[in-house]
Amino acid sequence: MTSELTRDQAGPTGVSVRLGAVVKEFETETGELIRALDGLSLDVAAGEFIAIVGPSGCGKSTLLNILAGLDRASTGLVEIGGAPARGPHPEAGVVFQSDYLLPWRSVLDNVLLPIEIKGLDRKAHVPAAEQLLADVGLAGFGAKKPSELSGGMRQRAGICRAIIQKPGLLLMDEPFGALDALTREQMIIDLQALWLRLGNTVIFITHGIDEAVFLADRVIVLSPRPGRIDLDLKVDMARPRQWAEAHADPEFQRCIGEVRRCFERRGVLHRAQG
Numbered sequence: 026m027t028s029e030l031t032r033d034q035a036g037p038t039g040v041s042v043r044l045g046a047v048v049k050e051f052e053t054e055t056g057e058l059i060r061a062l063d064g065l066s067l068d069v070a071a072g073e074f075i076a077i078v079g080p081s082g083c084g085k086s087t088l089l090n091i092l093a094g095l096d097r098a099s100t101g102l103v104e105i106g107g108a109p110a111r112g113p114h115p116e117a118g119v120v121f122q123s124d125y126l127l128p129w130r131s132v133l134d135n136v137l138l139p140i141e142i143k144g145l146d147r148k149a150h151v152p153a154a155e156q157l158l159a160d161v162g163l164a165g166f167g168a169k170k171p172s173e174l175s176g177g178m179r180q181r182a183g184i185c186r187a188i189i190q191k192p193g194l195l196l197m198d199e200p201f202g203a204l205d206a207l208t209r210e211q212m213i214i215d216l217q218a219l220w221l222r223l224g225n226t227v228i229f230i231t232h233g234i235d236e237a238v239f240l241a242d243r244v245i246v247l248s249p250r251p252g253r254i255d256l257d258l259k260v261d262m263a264r265p266r267q268w269a270e271a272h273a274d275p276e277f278q279r280c281i282g283e284v285r286r287c288f289e290r291r292g293v294l295h296r297a298q299g
């Protein structure tokens with residue numbers, strides 16, 4: 026995949042997302058109520074790239090699961106594309122930290138899985154699936170089994186599966202968390218190129234402040250549990266962004282500094298003493 030890709034005019038425009046005062050409580054086996062999200066409100070415009078960062082356990086995955094329709098908010102409003110979200114949304118594609126490819130299926134058959142689940146014409150979608158695999162550097166790997174691929178290659182295949190239907194909303198939960206630094210950097214660049222081409226809405230959860238600022242139009246910082254929005258930060262940098270150059274950009278450094286200070290205020294990060 027290259028960053029020269031231009032926006033795919035035939036592709037979807039993204040869908041908007043609205044969260045209004047979302048509360049999520051879990052009941053433990055002992056009957057204790059755990060409040061994971063505490064009145065979270067967020068408006069995401071169609072086509073926006075949102076990164077969500079926050080300390081471990083603050084409710085990031087809970088939020089993503091609610092958006093993916095895998096879980097329900099205890100109270101509050103969840104709208105996707107202007108309509109209340111009820112269950113998995115047809116416009117949403119999801120990528121998790123683990124690729125969850127089916128080991129007995131070929132890479133191509135994994136990418137085509139959502140097509141089969143929806144009862145669409147598998148054969149008609151084979152060229153698109155092969156093109157997607159080629160776009161992410163997996164040309165010629167369609168017939169392989171997932172076990173024959175590296176972690177980064179499997180994650181690329183997982184992304185192809187999530188976008189085979191050109192979802193208007195791409196939900197990503199720490200998709201690059203398990204990758205080595207070099208593979209992660211390349212995947213970040215490739216994701217930017219993909220998003221610039223598809224024009225969809227992306228909600229991207231990460232522990233990496235640098236990848237959040239690099240990729241996002243807005244970085245949302247969640248407080249320690251129960252998750253609330255501590256900071257909603259616009260990143261004002263032109264695209265496509267280049268990894269090394271972006272790190273030297275004053276706007277990049279300003280945004281990194283703001284997020285870090287937010288974590289320091291909460292005691293999530295500490296400055297060195299002395």
Ligand SMILES: Nc1ncnc2c1ncn2[C@@H]1O[C@H](COP(=O)(O)OP(=O)(O)OP(=O)(O)O)[C@@H](O)[C@H]1O
Pocket residue numbers: 051052053059060061079080081082083084085086087088250
């Ligand atoms: N099914 C559940 N039952 C009880 N508590 C839960 C359940 N799922 C999540 N929690 C709790 O809700 C809180 C938020 O969990 P969540 O997985 O959303 O955090 P996170 O920010 O994604 O964490 P991490 O960054 O470590 O992945 C945690 O305290 C967790 O223990």
